[in-house]
Amino acid sequence: MCAKRTLYVSVMTAATLLAGLGPIGTAVAADRSVGPAAEAEETVQSTSGYHVNSYDVRLDYNPAKETLLGEATLDLVVKEWRDALDLRLQLPARSVQIDGKAATFSADKGTLHVKPVARLSPGRHVKVHVAYAGSPRRTLDDPGEDNLAWAATKDGGHYLALETAGVLFPANSDDADRSAVHLQARVPDGWTAISNGRAGTPVKDGDHKVYRWANREPMRAGYVHFGVGNKWTESDTKLPDGTPVHFVYGSGAEGRGRKLAEALGEAASWEASIFGKYRHDSLTVSFLDFEDPNVPNVTGWNTISMGMEYPGDAETQPVTQDILVHELAHTWLEAVQAKDDYVEETIPTYLQWAWKEKFRKADLVTMYRDKVKKIQWQHTNVYTTGDVAMYALRRLVGDNAFDRALKDWLPNHADRPTAWDAFRTSLEKHSGKDLKPFFAGWFPPEGTKPAYPGDDLVWPAWAKD
Incomplete structure (x- = not known):
């Protein structure tokens, strides 16, 4: 998130x-x-x-x-x-x-x-x-x-990850710079x-x-993170491709944090198979216990802050490996120049499902059916429908076309202001299908009132009991 x-x-x-x-x-x-x-x-x-x-x-x-x-x-x-x-x-x-x-x-x-x-x-x-x-x-x-930007940790530290531009340092008034x-x-x-x-x-x-x-590598000023603590421990490792990784653990979060840290290499290798080579020359991940459990997990360019008690995506459990997968995906997807919620949140939200399918043998058809039955369509957003919409899209175009489109799109088109349109174009190129109706139903323009995409899109043949 x-x-x-x-x-x-x-x-x-x-x-x-x-x-x-x-x-x-x-x-x-x-x-x-x-x-x-x-x-x-x-x-x-x-x-x-x-x-x-x-x-x-x-x-x-x-x-x-x-x-x-x-x-x-x-x-x-x-x-x-x-x-x-x-x-x-x-x-x-x-x-x-x-x-x-x-x-x-x-x-x-x-x-x-x-x-x-x-x-x-x-x-x-x-x-x-x-x-x-x-x-x-x-x-x-x-x-x-409710403003949790300068977030206090239980061990006396602080972490600034939300709206950092203009607080840590004077920054360009243009957020896209x-x-x-x-x-x-x-x-x-x-x-x-x-x-x-x-x-x-x-x-x-x-x-x-x-x-x-x-x-x-040039980055948005708002992606800069900054944290300070006097009871934090640190460790270093490398991703499978050799990229250095620096971990920071808050007091009381080290045990759980190290377990998640051990899963990072596997997650990074898997995501590299989806997006291509890891795009930064370093990665920093912190695992902290915040005084307020509502402090969200935040990714900024090549840095991830994990609040160990943050529920995440309306679930009740603390941070789990699939949420780490979600945040790690942002470090690839923040290559996108234009601010686009579909790019920034829909794909990472879907990857939590794909991770469970790959490593936990989850049945995504059953998960899809169960979730769409519960969705209140008049109150949807990228977090509530991102996983089901992307899974339906994958089923529509086929696994091979879906995988090839992701690999082709991110390195070649993500720096364009119309990155989401470029993603659709890449999918159409690799699948040979006209996806405008699907995108119009599942991914309406920003500011459009949430609405039910229609039975044909929500309940294709493979999804029916």
């Missing part, structure tokens, strides 16, 4: 937020052994008027105050004439520079308005440096609202920090430790 929540901003003065924050400390040279920053290529038109090539972020976490002191440098290229640049930033900015010169700035409802000395022309490369500070808890919590991300975090001795990407070797800095991560 990839959940999104609205951020609720508390109005506070910078002076109040800076109370109790110390300096970021000794600057530590970036560890480029984990890979140089890559320049992202745009395949979706920017809506912000600029494109961020890379983010270079430094954070200092104060556990006693639950505060972040941050500095971020955005290397960006202007796409159209701009009198100002709008960045997402929920925490108060302390200073802003453009190419080393002080810039005028103001903040309004989570947007940082930056005004350069002179108008910026298309094609110009600039570096924007922002210093900022604040409390994610105070920023994200709003009385009476993709950039390389280098992140550095300084935490007290005894604390562990985790984030996305290839990790460098932690460096001692007085009574603190500095962690670094590099994401060389």
